[in-house]
Amino acid sequence: MIEPVTLSDLESNDEPAYELRLFVTGASINSIRAIANLKHICDMYIPGRYSLEIIDVYQQKALAESEQIIALPLLIKKLPMPQRRLIGDMSDTAKVLKGLGISTGSE
Template identity: 45%
Template sequence: MINEEKWELRLYIAGQTPNSILALKNITKYCKEHLEGRYVIEVIDLLKNPQLAEGDQIFAIPTLVRKVPEPLRKIIGDLSNEEKVLVGLNIRPVSN
């Protein structure tokens, strides 16, 4: 059975820093590979909306927050270690 659960991810960045750009590129790639058509990535630039950091208790950037499915999970950094990100978000690799 295919899990049709929708994933809501929020990526907190601070401007277009190399780590922020890399984090967005990496999470987009992983989602396309493992959650095709079942994900939303909301990018929040804390230089433009610093008050939004408080809601998810963001202390470092970039930070990826998994809002849905619960429980909420956070991963800090440029998300370049795919295995660590998938385990951290509890995404099971797609098996054909």
């Protein structure tokens, strides 16, 4: 089981901390795939430097409405700036890394 990491835990690190919100629709196949893919990417490329909040739009409609969600699954990168939005099941690792602003060194 992955222990949640808060942004305050990350402040001492020189690397930027990532604040991520993933909006999903219950336990749908795409939602489960997006969660698994995103956790894998974060654990591989930014271990210990991220906080991930998973929001089920069925359970938290007001929050989804406040973010003006138009498609799901949707990842919102709050920090570091600039804020970015990525739609889909997060299966394209290169696209997710680019959207998060993470360089793998092979570019």
